[in-house]
Amino acid sequence: MYSNRLIFKTSNDDEIFYLKDTILINFGVLRNGISTSKLNSGTNDLYNSVFNQHLSQEKIDYLENHDICQYLINECNSLNIDYKYSTGLITLAEMKNVSIVFKKFKNMEVTAVVTAGVRTNSSRAGDEASYWEDNGEFHFGTINIILLTNVCLEKSTLTEAFMTVTEAKTVALNNLRIPSQYSNGFATGTGTDGVAIFSNRDSQNILTNAGKHSKLGELMAKAVIEAVSKAIRKQVWITNKSQSNALVRLNRYKLDINDFYETLDEDKLEFIRQLQIDSKKQDNVAITSSILNLIDEIENNLIKNRMLMIWRLK
Incomplete structure (x- = not known):
């Protein structure tokens, strides 16, 4: 589908590259954000890049006996990006099945970059656990969402955006009636999803609300719902028709x-x-x-x- 090339560019000059088994986004502006990654997780005031990577069996075998954060640092080095200002998500979904959705209202823009697979790991919040953690047991992500916006968001608004994006992912799964693999209920996600959201620190347009009542929240949710639905179709061929x-x-x-x-x-x-x-x-x-x-x-x-x-x- 893609071969080591630029596949999308935002109005902020963020460049999205497909690099074999990795989607790499180099930011064109200073960005703060929030990430679930083991690398620079939580909220941070400065990111220069983010990546989403498909794990080959060789890399899965490697990770069984190695630290995840150190693995992500090594990947940053191989991608020639500074790990101190980057964050990364990993998944079994293939990068050729990435879905990119852009939404705009007046001078407000949102771009969602999503990979998704839900056949084996879909679950419903509150299901019986599929594992318990002891000394850092590792499990792989399935639905990974990267969201970019051209406006500036403070930490509190980023966390609100995180909630909106998470709810939107669940809406996409519910629209397709994706079943949980661990109960008779419908899935609300997978057991190991990843999310990374970034705002534009260079923007003078500072927004204070990313919830469901706000236009920003609407754009974020619609972009994620559409992107997750498309990514699921590409990865596992689940559609409205198949359901x-x-x-x-x-x-x-x-x-x-x-x-x-x-x-x-x-x-x-x-x-x-x-x-x-x-x-x-x-x-x-x-x-x-x-x-x-x-x-x-x-x-x-x-x-x-x-x-x-x-x-x-x-």
């Missing part, structure tokens, strides 16, 4: 094909063929989704179980 399927909707309950077939007296291959056809019919998708929604309502104590029994009898 419009009764069997797909039932996946979060881990049903086996034999659960449908075992009480029937007919050829299994023919049954599966017909089931695949019927699962895409919109009436069946609507009925399945309605029933699953009722189950969700009951599990969340929004509808009493006896009301479902009455509805069934009718």
Whole structure:
């Protein structure tokens, strides 16, 4: 798709490069920001660059016995960037599937740079843990979001932007009805997502709100929702069309094909063929989704179980 070349440039002269297995962004202005990376994490007043990197199996094997921060420093050196003023995200998603979305309102601009994979690591906040940490066990990121804006944000506004971006990611997953791999609920993210947000310290336009009521928050959220959706489509081929399927909707309950077939007296291959056809019919998708929604309502104590029994009898 790309080969060691410039793939996008913002109005602030931020240059986004595709470098084999890395997306590198060299900033054209002084930037402060907030990052979940192990390298220069939290809020910092000066960043010169940020990168997002796909981990090959060789690098995964290396990281099993090496410090993550030192690994990121080494990567900065290989990219010829100063690690003291950079931060980096790592993931198993491939960089060729990056999604870049630009949004603008008057003199306000937002650019989202996202990679995403959700088939094996999607989870819902509050699910049973998939691991517990002891002495720094390492797990890989799946949805990585880098967000740039041309306006200036102080630390408090950056943290507010972080909340808006996180909620927007969840909206994108909910719009596609991505299931959690660890429960029957819908995913709110993956277990190891990464986020890095940067503002323009050179700008005289200092904004004090990045929440959902603000125009900046709206731009950020819309950019992230669109970018995450596109990145998921590129990486794992999950789309609105692929999710419009009764069997797909039932996946979060881990049903086996034999659960449908075992009480029937007919050829299994023919049954599966017909089931695949019927699962895409919109009436069946609507009925399945309605029933699953009722189950969700009951599990969340929004509808009493006896009301479902009455509805069934009718």
